[in-house]
Amino acid sequence: MRAIAYEEFGSADVLSLRELPDPHIGPDTVLVKVVAAGVNPVDFKIREGYLQGLIDVDLPAVPGWDVAGIVEKVGLDTPEVEVGDEVYAYARKDVVSGGTLAEYVAVPVRTLAKKPASLGFEAAAGVPLAGLTALQTVRRAGVSAGQTVLVHAAAGGVGSFAVQLAVHAGARVIGTASERNHDYVRSLGAEPVAYGDGLVDRARGLAPDGFDVILDYVGGEALDTAPALLKDGGSVASITDARARDELGGQYVWVRPDSDDLAELARLIDQGVISVEVAEVFDLEHAADAHRAVETGHTRGKVVVRVAQTPA
Structure with a gap:
């Protein structure tokens, strides 16, 4: 072959x-x-x-x-x-x-x-990899209806799936992205916010009370902002930075192969929930x-x- x-x-x-x-x-x-x-x-x-x-x-x-x-x-x-x-x-x-x-x-x-x-x-x-990563982080972070969720790298391969899954769960979703991808993030059902310097102020401007859940698909400086943005008792999950678990009491996720989860993603795609x-x-x-x-x-x-x- x-x-x-x-x-x-x-x-x-x-x-x-x-x-x-x-x-x-x-x-x-x-x-x-x-x-x-x-x-x-x-x-x-x-x-x-x-x-x-x-x-x-x-x-x-x-x-x-x-x-x-x-x-x-x-x-x-x-x-x-x-x-x-x-x-x-x-x-x-x-x-x-x-x-x-x-x-x-x-x-x-x-x-x-x-x-x-x-x-x-x-x-x-x-x-498969991106969709499973999003599904498993959204699930392990406990995203549910009525919450306010921040998704880092919302226009990326994993982040775009996570935005759609969180919106489907009934959450209000705000997603970090470069300005050129803001319309795309809106099309997924989220409110875009520019990443980089000043993110905490911009995000707080959209969600003054902070976030119930932060989903981090970038690590580094993005996760540095979590203490200032997460509500008391809130949940954070990261796929790139173990500090989410070790310092913030959240989840550090390494995606697992799972045929049932893939079948669930296929169902949501065929229903038009996920593009x-x-x-x-x-x-x-x-x-x-x-x-x-x-x-x-x-x-x-x-x-x-x-x-x-x-x-x-």
Whole structure:
């Protein structure tokens, strides 16, 4: 099969297109023919070696955890799916090796669900990691109706899903974003506020009593503002900064693969509760450019790699 792989840690230049053996599947795993694969910031951080000691990498490694495709072969005990099913997955395994930037990928059934019927494969491939992260942080922070919620990086891949989920829960949502993305944040149902110097005053201007929940998808300076913005007894969740847990008594979330949560996201997407924005699509041979696009940190929506033509 054709796949993107790297033999050493480094910049996107270490990625190359090559021929590799088709993956082997175990009893609780299925072989998925990849139509599209999502690219996330964690992919380039692993490739650059930043997460050594936290995530094991078996070189040469095929990167990628997000996938949308068609079940090609089933394992001995995978009653959840059949050959020909259209699925999507957050196909994270304990070791980064046989990832989703390939024509085929072995996917544990615990990490997949039926693809949202209303989405094409490319849009569906952009959902799993970001959508699960948003769903699990919103849930663990206890977002509920009547609350006032601050979402940092509201126009980003995770933040845009979190805004929509919090709005669906009945919360009033204020989201930090650059000025060029304010209309987009409004379209998601939130009130935008510019990040950067003066954020506390601007946010307090919109919510004088403070926030019941702060969802942090940036860390650093954004989380520095939490003590001044969080109500007494409020909740904070972060995916980037352990201070949310260690100093603020909140949640530090590392997203988990979960087929039930993916099915819930698919249901909300098909009901029109959640929309998905794809920023750019690259062909497999240009996957290095997809990594470079994500590295800029300025994409609105998801970056996706097209591996095969969408089935008719």
